Amino acid sequence: MTSAHSQPTNPVISQSSVQDTPDGRIPVGRTMPDEQPMLSVRNLKKVYHTDGGDIEAVRNLTFDLPKGQLACLVGPSGSGKTTLLKCISGLMAPSAGEVTLHGQKVTGPPKSMAVVFQEYGRSLFPWLRVAENVELPLKNQGMEKSARKEAVEQALEAVGLAHVPKSYPWQLSGGMQQRVAIARAVAYQPEVLLMDEPFAAVDAQTRADLEDLVRGIWKKLGVSVLFVTHDIDESVYLGERVIILSSSPTIIQEDVLVDLPAERDQLETRSSQRFAELRHHVYEQIQLAKKGFRPEDAAAMR
Amino acid sequence: MTYIRSFLNIVALPLILLFIWFLATLGEASFFVPTPQLLVETFINTWTADRFVGDVFPSLGRLIAGIALSILIGIVGGLLIGSFRWLRALLEPTLEFFRAIPPTVLIPVLMLLIGIGDEMKVSVIVLGAVWPILLNTIEGVRSMDEVLADTSRTYGMTKINSIRYLILPSAMPQIMAGIRQSLSIALILMVISEMFASTEGLGFAIVQFQRSFAIPEMWSGIVLLGLIGVVLSFIFQLAERWILGWYHGLREIEQSA
Numbered sequence: 158m159t160s161a162h163s164q165p166t167n168p169v170i171s172q173s174s175v176q177d178t179p180d181g182r183i184p185v186g187r188t189m190p191d192e193q194p195m196l197s198v199r200n201l202k203k204v205y206h207t208d209g210g211d212i213e214a215v216r217n218l219t220f221d222l223p224k225g226q227l228a229c230l231v232g233p234s235g236s237g238k239t240t241l242l243k244c245i246s247g248l249m250a251p252s253a254g255e256v257t258l259h260g261q262k263v264t265g266p267p268k269s270m271a272v273v274f275q276e277y278g279r280s281l282f283p284w285l286r287v288a289e290n291v292e293l294p295l296k297n298q299g300m301e302k303s304a305r306k307e308a309v310e311q312a313l314e315a316v317g318l319a320h321v322p323k324s325y326p327w328q329l330s331g332g333m334q335q336r337v338a339i340a341r342a343v344a345y346q347p348e349v350l351l352m353d354e355p356f357a358a359v360d361a362q363t364r365a366d367l368e369d370l371v372r373g374i375w376k377k378l379g380v381s382v383l384f385v386t387h388d389i390d391e392s393v394y395l396g397e398r399v400i401i402l403s404s405s406p407t408i409i410q411e412d413v414l415v416d417l418p419a420e421r422d423q424l425e426t427r428s429s430q431r432f433a434e435l436r437h438h439v440y441e442q443i444q445l446a447k448k449g450f451r452p453e454d455a456a457a458m459r
Numbered sequence: 460m461t462y463i464r465s466f467l468n469i470v471a472l473p474l475i476l477l478f479i480w481f482l483a484t485l486g487e488a489s490f491f492v493p494t495p496q497l498l499v500e501t502f503i504n505t506w507t508a509d510r511f512v513g514d515v516f517p518s519l520g521r522l523i524a525g526i527a528l529s530i531l532i533g534i535v536g537g538l539l540i541g542s543f544r545w546l547r548a549l550l551e552p553t554l555e556f557f558r559a560i561p562p563t564v565l566i567p568v569l570m571l572l573i574g575i576g577d578e579m580k581v582s583v584i585v586l587g588a589v590w591p592i593l594l595n596t597i598e599g600v601r602s603m604d605e606v607l608a609d610t611s612r613t614y615g616m617t618k619i620n621s622i623r624y625l626i627l628p629s630a631m632p633q634i635m636a637g638i639r640q641s642l643s644i645a646l647i648l649m650v651i652s653e654m655f656a657s658t659e660g661l662g663f664a665i666v667q668f669q670r671s672f673a674i675p676e677m678w679s680g681i682v683l684l685g686l687i688g689v690v691l692s693f694i695f696q697l698a699e700r701w702i703l704g705w706y707h708g709l710r711e712i713e714q715s716a
Contacts, residue, residue, distance in 0.1 A: 272613040279606035284628040294614035
């Protein structure tokens with residue numbers, strides 16, 4: 158069932174990662190018919206209507222995110238990753254298909270979801286101090302003051318920023334600002350955490366730290382994480398699963414399970430044989446996607 | 460050192476101007492232009508406690524009322540018009556029309572409609588001073604950062620909290636710029652509104668001096684107006700530094716980067 162392209166070059170990854178839809182044309186990601194998934198995306202489609210005509214950003218996406226999983230969405234640039242994330246987070250209505258959270262259709266931003274955006278400088282309130290930024294969503298929920306204070310302290314502690322609660326976000330470095338945004342999401346105690354290329358704008362060393370931070374928080378909180386990135390290494394290092402998107406109009410190219418050990422280490426993991434194999438595979442798929450290879454064509458040819 | 464330097468920067472030009480004025484009035488004193496010494500003398504004699512109670516305080520009261528009302532109407536109206544596209548489409552052409560009418564030509568009409576009391580004068584001030592605040596607030600609300608708005612939505616911010624923690628602070632730099640413009644408009648309109656059918660006020664006093672050929676007294680009133688303008692702008696700067704501290708800090712960092 159796996160596309161013929163990946164078979165010869167990558168015998169290691171033999172599991173079927175792409176299932177076919179009933180019509181046998183559009184491949185879909187892993188779905189879970191039996192147990193109730195946390196988050197479920199079904200035949201999601203998004204078309205932008207512009208003066209220059211319609212632009213089909215996302216064609217058809219189907220996958221599930223089980224409770225407590227950390228999945229990475231990776232795709233070539235311009236593959237509609239942000240569009241997809243906006244649809245999932247309820248910021249944007251899909252043109253067709255639906256997103257459900259606990260079986261409930263998402264029509265607006267759900268309560269139990271938090272989003273960390275790429276543009277940390279524009280997602281933190283510049284007129285609020287660090288602690289106030291973290292506190293605001295809790296205040297908005299009507300949480301009591303003492304409980305709020307504790308939650309804010311814990312969240313800042315968890316991201317290693319307990320020492321700067323009184324600073325303004327713009328007084329901090331980029332990496333620290335993104336930590337504030339993560340702390341805000343953590344304090345909110347979401348069931349699903351969406352991250353839209355959160356580390357794309359920070360330097361490489363900070364990035365490695367932040368990746369480990371996200372892994373740590375994910376394990377500690379048992380939250381489901383959907384992590385969008387264009388960085389292949391990052392997706393393999395972070396995820397338990399990598400969902401590869403095709404180029405636009407987007408469909409799922411492949412849905413790869415990452416069978417790396419749960420304890421990951423920037424040095425050990427990244428230099429392991431298995432990491433290299435997975436990275437190789439994902440890289441190859443992205444290259445195919447860039448060249449315009451579409452799994453539905455391959456499926457139709459069979 | 461820096462304090463002395465900035466103090467010198469502030470007083471240098473006024474001192475030079477005073478000196479030129481002193482030299483120019485040294486020989487023959489024109490009846491219409493008093494010497495600096497005479498003006499200082501007149502100022503002290505003219506603006507006594509009685510005059511302050513009778514003319515200056517009523518004027519300042521109307522000025523403050525006019526500014527406060529302009530800020531209130533401008534911000535509330537701007538938030539509403541800026542938030543709803545249909546309201547903007549409905550109101551904007553009409554607002555342009557009303558904005559184009561100089562408030563001074565409305566004084567005779569307002570006198571007929573609501574009399575010659577404080578209400579008329581405050582109305583004139585508001586009719587002129589509300590526009591910069593209103594239009595800047597609309598613009599400020601519209602230029603909201605999309606990512607920030609999305610962030611607030613994902614955290615399910617209530618309407619009230621959105622206005623308080625997102626929309627208002629985000630529009631505040633533009634609102635303050637509008638208020639700054641409004642202050643000088645308000646001062647001008649305060650004086651003008653008191654020149655018609657008045658019995659007290661700074662504007663009235665100055666016109667009165669002029670008509671009775673009390674020229675140094677007239678000039679002293681003009682100086683007082685200038686001083687009020689300076690104090691207003693000083694208070695505004697203090698308020699701005701307090702309200703927009705975050706904005707100036709952010710700008711500084713962006714510019715140095």
